[in-house]
Amino acid sequence: MTIRTLPPPGPPRRLVAAQLSNSVGDGAYYVCSALYFTRVVGLSPAQIGLGLTVAWAVGSVAGVPLGALADRRGPRGTSAALAVATAASVFAFLLIRSFWAFMIAVVVYATAQCGLAASRQALLAGLVPPEQRTGVLAHLQSVLNGGLALGAALGGLALGADTERAYLAVFVLDGAGFLVCAAVLLRLPAVAPVTGRAAGEPRLAVLRDRPYALVTLLNAILLLRMPLLSLAIPLWIVERTHAPGWLVSALFVLNTAAVMLFQVRVARPVTDLDSARRAVRVSGLVMAVSCAVFALSALPGPAWAAAALLVVGAVLQADGEMRQSAGSWQIGFSLAPPDRMGQYQGFFATGVPVARTAGPLVLTWLLLGWGIPGWLLLGAILLAASYGMGPAVRRAGPVRQEAGQAGQAGPAGAVGQPG
Template sequence: MTENDSVPAGRLARLIPADPLRRRLLAIRFAGATGRGVFLSGSVVYFTLHVGLSAGQVGLGLSASGFAGLVSSVLFGMIADRVHKRTLLCALVGLVAVGFGLYSLVSTATEFYVLVVLIAFLDYGTGPTESAIVATLVPDGERVRLNAMMRSVFNIGFSAGIGVAAVAALSERLLVLIPIGSAVLLGAAAVLVTRLPAGAPTGTARRPRLFGAVRDLRYLSVVGLSAVLASHISLLMVVLPLWTLTETGVRPFLVPLLLVINTVFVIFFQVRASRGAETVAGAAATGRRAGLWIAAGCAAVSVTAVWHDAVLAAAAVVATVLALSVAEVMQASSAWGLAFGLAPKHAAGEYLGAFDLHVAGQNVAGPVLLSGLVIAQGFWGWMAVAGLMVAAALLIGPAARRSAEAMAAKSAEAGAEAPAAAEETV
């Protein structure tokens, strides 16, 4: 460990690379994350107090928006393979910025529903488009580390956005700063996108097959297992807070602190956790360790269903947060390594978009299924989740290996067909 690694300020300084391209990508991520942090942390307050919607209406709209990602991530990934990626990303981020600004004009639930789903549809498209740009402009061995840096920067920006939303929530007259501030920050991100290289369409002789990624069952098996391992999101954001508030004697003030612990952990350790995940085999091994850490966290908190002691419960909950935080940085690194490593060059955007389904799917199904299981079954519910994570951890390696072998075989076939086609044209 170097001297800089032992000092928090040194670790933060290492998030600023010397390369201009990487600095621009990080600046785009920071501006976008801050804007999203402002909106996501302040949206409930804004729509209930300023617009006058009920909590149920806001919750329904935000839940419905999650389904948009199941379609748009693959769709925009395919588009990214066929157009200039910078143009597409700029258009998407710019339209999302306009959408955030339009929130300030919303006055009815219907307007809110239409706008929140439309914005989510566009916003989910920014992920695979940005990943396609990284796949085009950044060498293979550097992509996972760059994504880790971008994720640390995202957490810093998102935290800053939460601070802006908190200031806006001090007065009802200031609440309009939540959508307007988000729009301005996303607009700044769109301007920064224009300074990236164009990211030309995939220049291979082999034309991408429409919806080829979602027809690739071996690839989808990796995506599905990654979705299971990404359940740390629901466990940390929904299930653990609900369990802590309803089933333990822990004081409520501890619940918000759990997310603070997690955010700080990700900021300082995400880049380190990316080491070794640059290859498919390394990424699968990192994913396996992530699953085992999730299982350990579930086992730790399960004791609170048996021993009803407030001090023990608080210690178990904090231990679970730390275990889930370790799992989070590992699983994120695993997902990047697998997504980039298993995406064929001729259809990188579509495959990267399809891999994003592991988060979108988890966001839709995870909170309902996992919270229902744990709250209803208590100790055995937590142990069932732990068992599921162990199973996914053991299966991710073989699934990734089969997908990599299939991709290599298809690439070899395409390479053999290309010279034959060239000879026929002579």
Template sequence: MPHLLPDTGPQRTLAASNFTYTVGSGLFLTAGVLYFTQAVHLPAAQVGLGLGIAGFFSLAVGIAVGRLADTRGARGVYATTLVIQALATACFIGADSFWPFVLAVCTATAAKAAGLAARSPLIRHYGGDRPQEFRGYLRAVTNVGISLGALLAGWIVQVGTLTAYQLLIIGNAIAFAASAAILVLLPPVEPEPAVDSPRWIALRDRPYLVLTVLDGVMAIQFKVLTVAIPLWIVEATTAPPWLISGTMLLNTVLVIALQVRAGRNVDSPVAGAGAYRRSGMAFLLSCALVSLSAGTPAWAAGTLLLTAVLIHTIGELWHSAAGFEVSFGLAPKHATGQYLGVFGLGAGLAEALGPALLISACITWGRPGWYVVGALFAVTGLAAPLAVRWAQRRQQAGKGHTASRQPPRRICQTSPP
């Protein structure tokens, strides 16, 4: 943890706010679905449908709130999203039927997406010369916070009473509210000066939109560890079930220890493109190893799975570093929130569609599906450098166009005698 503490005061304030928030997130990620199915007794199908509706509802919110953060001040907008998320989460206690549940979870999920976009100008402003590296710090801190929240949630699930689950929801809401309160210590960030550009400039940037789609396809890899591999271990291998926790622990420890280091050499969009390419190859190799674990003895299956998770995590580190660099490096400073809100659409789509895709391909289809998914990651990684070069050409053309529109400088000359 001491190595995860940034140097400056504002960076530490943001890191503390992020840590507090992610402890609450860890509580809900681990036991939120169980609260609605086991404590509130909503049917699992209704819970899945409600979460899907919330995921799609939240997609467009980040763009609008990101633009609001650019024009009105990021700190206040970000703190407001945290407060709304805290209130919506507290309302889960009263959500004892389908539509109140949908309303509460849509509000909380939309506030979460909005907060990610509104926080981006703060990261860029207080991140120093390398805001992408500071974003890597925050991701490492995020994994620490979620791990602690998951441990607390494990105790609550073990108790299993309605009161225990309600304490989980209250603790989650308090964590979000405390995260907003910590932001009071953060100096406000003045909006960037307005420039002569289209109102929704990010939605007109076609290369950036292509990169958003490519990053979204690559972001399906986050669901490989949380959805596909656990189901594969139980249904297709002889590996012991406790290996599910072992794979998650291995991934979490490696991300905490290595995310900052993995991003230090990814210091330009071109380097980010190379990291995308390497991550795609790593995911292809990892998927191939997972597929080979079926039909082998338990010790061989466990060895193959742990090796696959190790390689997958290396690819995850490269993918995250690439996304941080490309999303910030190709976004104009005055529209950081709007651009990062657009970039978040890719991850949102992966969150909504990834589980169904992985279950259909890897679990229902079986071994061939793993090769198809791995090939999808590899092709996406190979396409990313082409999109980055396209985006850079557009960026350079835009700078040249702006320069050509500057009024000519008047030269004062005296008349000859």
């Protein structure tokens, strides 16, 4: 069966082009940034960790007002401006040589990234019909993984050279990618901004929306899977199993390839809230089984048996990840009022920086500290959150549907002509 890697021509394909343009540079940046900041800038690992933690904490808070700015000023121009701001922060990394300069640059970087994610979601919502949004996001995720993989390979060349010039080239590539992203976004049709608020309506209405906050919290818990592949599983393989160390890289490649090839197919049945709830519920079951399989890899036995269990666990994890992603995309869009899409997407996306900052601490304590019982507890937590998503969505649904009907009557979702 042929797997389509690109959506139909028009705005969806340009959104994919914008995603690809910055994901290649990001892949190289992720591979090389830690060594660049330690060997070239001269920072300690503790300083880098502190800076990143503070930056993503600030970014998670800033995503909501920046998303609201996209609603008021229009998501196309806001997205392009935040892409340029991200490029500027990356180029600033070329010049910094102190911890405080690094702190300022990385806070700008994380803030612009979180705002860019929210405003691009609002732009997608304004350009793509509701029934097609999850499918387009699946294409974006597939292309993102492909771009990150290509960028990681380029970053590997820089690591092999291990020179300041090679690292600087990676940062130039990443910054240039965001400039290209901004140019592509500006070629999309304009989405009309929100013209005003109703009397007595708060500026950031999402902060008072308790049903949506509950859905966002459950999604953040499910996103604890994010640091598994990059941190927890590599440490688990090295410290708790007899599997060979090279399996760390193999599992990363397996996950990346699976998302590239199958994310669109997995997301295809998710078209409404009912199918989204089912996808999230099944993802919780799959992730719970995956955690149990990972736990078994620490039992006494030959190295090949541990490696086989780790591969099976990684396949299940990839399947659960793709189902959870598809379901959460549909839920995040369907429950957001059309005239406040930016701020709602900014709030819903806070689960990502939360998982990036709190996830490593929680997972290393739970899995490396508790061992097999920790894996089983993690599986139970993910399963409970996935099953709790259904009632939470049903509770929020009627309120959001009324808001959506009111918002569709106004001009907020109108699409203008290409700029």
